[in-house]
Structures are given as C-alpha cells and as structure tokens.
Amino acid sequence: MNRRKFIQRASFGTMGAIVASGLYSWQLEPFWLEFVHKKMPIRNLPKSLEGKNIMQISDIHVGNRFDYKFIIDSFKKAQSLEPDIVVYTGDFVSYENEKQHDQLEQVLEHTVIGRIGTLGILGNHDYGRQWSELKVADRITTQLESAGISMLRNDHLVIDGLNIIGLDDYWGPFFYPERAMRHYNKGQANLVLCHNPDVCDLDVWNDYQGWILSGHTHGGQCQPPFLPAPMLPVANKNFSSGEIDLMDGRTLYINRALGHLWQVRFNVRPEITIFELESLT
Numbered sequence: 001m002n003r004r005k006f007i008q009r010a011s012f013g014t015m016g017a018i019v020a021s022g023l024y025s026w027q028l029e030p031f032w033l034e035f036v037h038k039k040m041p042i043r044n045l046p047k048s049l050e051g052k053n054i055m056q057i058s059d060i061h062v063g064n065r066f067d068y069k070f071i072i073d074s075f076k077k078a079q080s081l082e083p084d085i086v087v088y089t090g091d092f093v094s095y096e097n098e099k100q101h102d103q104l105e106q107v108l109e110h111t112v113i114g115r116i117g118t119l120g121i122l123g124n125h126d127y128g129r130q131w132s133e134l135k136v137a138d139r140i141t142t143q144l145e146s147a148g149i150s151m152l153r154n155d156h157l158v159i160d161g162l163n164i165i166g167l168d169d170y171w172g173p174f175f176y177p178e179r180a181m182r183h184y185n186k187g188q189a190n191l192v193l194c195h196n197p198d199v200c201d202l203d204v205w206n207d208y209q210g211w212i213l214s215g216h217t218h219g220g221q222c223q224p225p226f227l228p229a230p231m232l233p234v235a236n237k238n239f240s241s242g243e244i245d246l247m248d249g250r251t252l253y254i255n256r257a258l259g260h261l262w263q264v265r266f267n268v269r270p271e272i273t274i275f276e277l278e279s280l281t
Contacts, residue, residue, distance in 0.1 A: 025222070029265040031070050033077065036273045038243065038253070040211060041280035044189040046161035049277050055083035056273040057112060058215030059123065061259030062104045063094035074258055075110040078272055085159060086114035088149060089215040089255060090123025090169060090195030092140060101139060108147040117159040120149040123195040123216060124171040131171045152193065156183035163188045170196040177204035184208050197239040197254050200246060209249030217241060219256035219268040241268070
C-alpha cells in the first residue's frame with residue numbers, strides 16, 4: 001500500500017468513527033437507561049425500614065427537546081420494580097410556554113408511586129423563564145401533587161420514621177434553606193432532597209449529618225474518558241455525579257438525570273437510582 005492510499009483509508013476510518021460516535025451520542029446513549037443500585041446507611045433508621053428501598057428520579061425535563069415517550073417508557077420500567085419510597089429531585093420540565101403543562105400531564109399519567117411514600121422537590125427549570133415565574137412553579141406543583149407526589153418546598157415529611165427534608169431550588173425565588181433545615185432533628189433518621197448540589201457549600205445546614213440527594217448537573221451529559229466533564233452548571237466542579245463524601249458527616253449523591261437538556265450524551269447514561277436502606281451504627 002502506497003502512502004497516498006494509506007492516508008485516504010486512515011481518513012475514511014477517522015470520518016467513519018466520528019460519524020458513528022455522533023450517532024451513538026445522539027440516538028443511542030440518550031435513551032440507554034441505567035438503574036444504579038447503592039446502599040444507603042442512615043443513622044437512627046427504624047427497624048421497619050431496614051432493607052426497604054428509595055428510588056430517586058431526577059431531571060425528567062419534559063418538553064420539546066427530546067421525545068418524552070422515553071420518560072414514559074422509563075417510568076413503566078421503574079414501576080415494575082415496585083419501589084418502597086420514590087423521590088423526585090426537580091426539573092420536571094424544560095419550560096418554554098404553557099404547552100409544557102399539557103406535556104407533563106401526559107407523563108404524569110404514568111407517575112412512579114412508592115408503596116410507602118412519594119415525594120418531590122422543584123428544580124430551576126420548574127420556575128419557567130429565567131427561573132423567576134412563581135405561577136409556573138405553583139401550577140407544576142399542583143399537577144405533581146394531583147399525581148400523588150407530596151411536594152416539599154422548604155418543608156419536611158416523615159415517612160415511617162424517616163424524616164425527609166426538601167429544599168426549594170437554589171436559583172429560584174423561593175429558596176429558604178434555613179426554613180427547611182430547622183426540621184432537622186439529629187435524634188431522628190433524616191434524608192435531604194436538594195436539586196442543586198452547590199447548596200452543599202453554603203452555611204445553611206444546621207449541623208446536618210446524613211445523605212443529600214441532588215440532580216441538576218446531568219453528570220455534564222458528555223464526559224471524555226479519563227477527563228472531567230467539560231460543562232457543568234455548578235460553581236463547584238467536583239459536583240459532577242455519583243456519591244461524594246463531603247468529609248463532615250454528609251454524603252452527597254448526584255443523579256445523572258433521566259431526561260436531557262439537549263438530546264446528546266456520551267459516557268453519561270441516563271439514570272434512575274435505587275438505594276437500599278440500612279442502619280448506620
């Protein structure tokens with residue numbers, strides 16, 4: 001083989017690899033759901049909850065940016081697992097106009113409901129344009145509660161002895177973390193839902209010790225092998241995805257999101273997380 005033919009074949013091979021990678025990132029990985037299984041040790045966990053599970057679903061982003069039939073199909077798969085507790089950690093829509101309320105209603109016909117309880121918090125996209133439309137957030141909250149999701153907006157709910165605290169979104173106009181964290185009781189079993197993990201770096205936690213479930217980042221959606229995700233919507237770039245020990249008694253888990261802001265993913269599959277509860281002594 002002469003040098004010219006070698007270069008031509010190498011060029012064709014490179015182009016083919018680029019096209020294949022593009023198709024994979026656009027048409028395959030965004031719809032390749034992964035169920036991630038983790039242990040969740042919690043201090044003061046009631047005996048009745050040992051061995052039970054919590055399913056985390058985050059950032060479904062119902063709207064016009066991808067075919068949300070994928071969300072409905074994923075919900076059906078999640079339902080078949082019969083989770084004990086389900087928590088939704090924000091960004092139910094990618095809001096553009098009122099049409100998203102109708103689209104969300106279609107998806108909520110298939111809401112994954114926990115056998116013991118189902119709770120949720122809002123994300124920044126649930127506050128409409130520029131994260132500032134309270135009327136949009138209120139209407140979405142009403143839709144979610146009608147579907148069986150107990151929404152926590154700087155509030156808490158005790159489920160079979162587990163005190164679940166929900167912070168409203170950091171970028172939204174209803175972010176009052178001190179109001180939420182006053183419900184922390186170190187003598188109870190506790191869990192915090194907080195859409196944006198950057199809140200972990202704020203001095204608002206009332207000496208909280210325990211797990212924090214977040215979303216928001218989508219894991220960057222694209223992550224080159226052996227390199228950090230190049231685009232993360234957080235100030236703390238260590239907050240990408242997965243389990244992070246905050247080294248102060250708090251453990252942060254960042255879900256990679258089920259939906260997408262844009263229909264492209266590489267090395268960051270969409271995720272639903274299932275935590276098995278166990279007692280921390």
